[in-house]
Amino acid sequence: MIQAQDLMKVYQMGDSEVGALNGASFTINKGEMVTIMGPSGSGKSTLMSIIGCLDVPSSGSYVLDGVSVENMDESKLAEIRGRKIGFVFQQFNLLARTSALENVMLPLTYAGVSGKERSDRAFKALERVGLGERTHHAPNELSGGQQQRVAIARALVNEPAILLADEPTGALDSKTGVEIMELFQSLYQDHGQTVILVTHDSYVARHANRIIKLSDGNIVSDEVNKNPIKAGTPRAEE
């Protein structure tokens, strides 16, 4: 699904260059649930941007679902994002004063789907996340957990190759966070959805089957997590 080879990302800061990513190589297979973990400044956001095709690496190669992405121009990248990536953000990023259904329809709109097919698919995606009843509510009429579910439905509606979640529970209380993690695990286990979590929180990280740890722009470990936490298990004292 993902083949990354020597990914480097260098930012120009005034006169000096700062390396945010210093040669990361890894492969993620279809149907895996992987966490990319690291403290802030470790380069995980940069890596997430590249995986999500929001940015291109300075050097190195990146093949997503058989497509080489590293040299694509902006408009091609937008198309790839629309078709293959489903984003879930910490702050949900729903459009205000816009119903849940219309929020979920947004990626389809940009992908050129319209009419009944669009609303049917959006409705199904909302049903999958358990919000079939609240399709006409605006974000401000929904709880935080419900808003994140709408965001997940929006990410799923295009049947993306990768569900890419950036600190998806960061803005939620622990109980709601558990529900969201349950949803991710069920998408992975029951539907074979490839899920990539990006987090700094090791408890959240351990819900996944594989954990890639980043530090100072380098991958410091890439290990299989033999006993992933089942969502709902209380947070252990660390």
Added chain:
Amino acid sequence: MLFSENFKIAIRALRANKLRSGLTMLGIIIGVAAVVALMSVGNGATASITGSISNMGTNLVSISPGTDEGFGETSAAPSYLYLSDYERLEKQLKGLNSITPVYQSGYDVTFGKSSHSIAVSGVFENYLDVNAYKIAVGQKITNAHNNTQARVAVLGSKAAKDLFGKLDPVGEVIKINNISFTVIGVLQEKGSSGFFDPDSIVLVPLETGYAKLFGAEASHNSKPLVGQISMSVVNAEGINNVMRQAEYLLRREHKLDPTEKKDFSLSNQRDFLATLDTVTQTMTIFLGSVAGISLLVGGIGIMNIMLVSVTERTKEIGLRKAVGAHKNQILVQFLIETLVISILGGVLGILLGIGVGFIVKYTGLLTPQIMPSHIALAFFFSLAIGLFFGIYPAYRAANLHPIEALRYE
């Protein structure tokens, strides 16, 4: 992505901030309304002035004392036009329909207790023909009246109304400067021409005027003066020929060298009309431009608000890009927002401008001419303003980097 989708997004964004959208639109509304109203008022004024002047006929030539070399020059000696000048032209000028001298002066005209200050003109029989006046009731001033220095008067329609109200003036005796005159006729109404009221006049026989009314002012070196000589030519096309001839004759009569400046001026309605047309049209364009500036200011207002809106919605733009929006789709989305403001503002402004035109019409000042070309001009101008001032904010939105936009707080 369909245009209707973008249109819906734009409408939603505008409705989300009704007050702000409304105020932004107001700039365009006022600008467009001002353009439409001022240009239609300007055109109405032009039409009413030129219309009433061309009513007087385009085959008229009038000769007045004084040079026509420009406003700046003051002639050393006062110049005069004599009754003998009229007689010379009347005898020798070819191609004339009719010709008349006029001597005009203002007097208090009274009938009973009603008294008005009215322009009194001493005229010959041809005066009515030359100036396209018609008799409504009674009879006109004839050569016989002049020859006998009869104390008779013909009233303009407004003068008659002012002095007599609803009474029939014919046969009544009025006093001009305390001298009695018998009213023998009333003129048909001509309508105001904007500069002077051709219905507020009193006509008397010129010879009577010289003998009884005008006094010493009306003569110079014992020769009777006239204020103006008016004539109508047979053929309007040959009017310049007649004017050249008239100038030649008067130069001889006034004993002027060919190199000397003439001490009289010739003018015809057609030249005057052309000049006036240029003046009023310049005026209309000037008014339109002033209004256009306010439209420009409105456009800058739109750009300002759109830039604020793009900044406010940076995160939204980032999200749209993350879920697959192309640069051009973002550009179009924001451009449509500006266009909706400017087009809707343009349409409302046109309606308001037409409304102002109607108000002006009902005040009776003048009848504004609302021309489709003005409406089209105002509409396309507001459209252009929307495009011009919308493109930069939309371009800024479209070129936001998705990651930076998503992270923007």
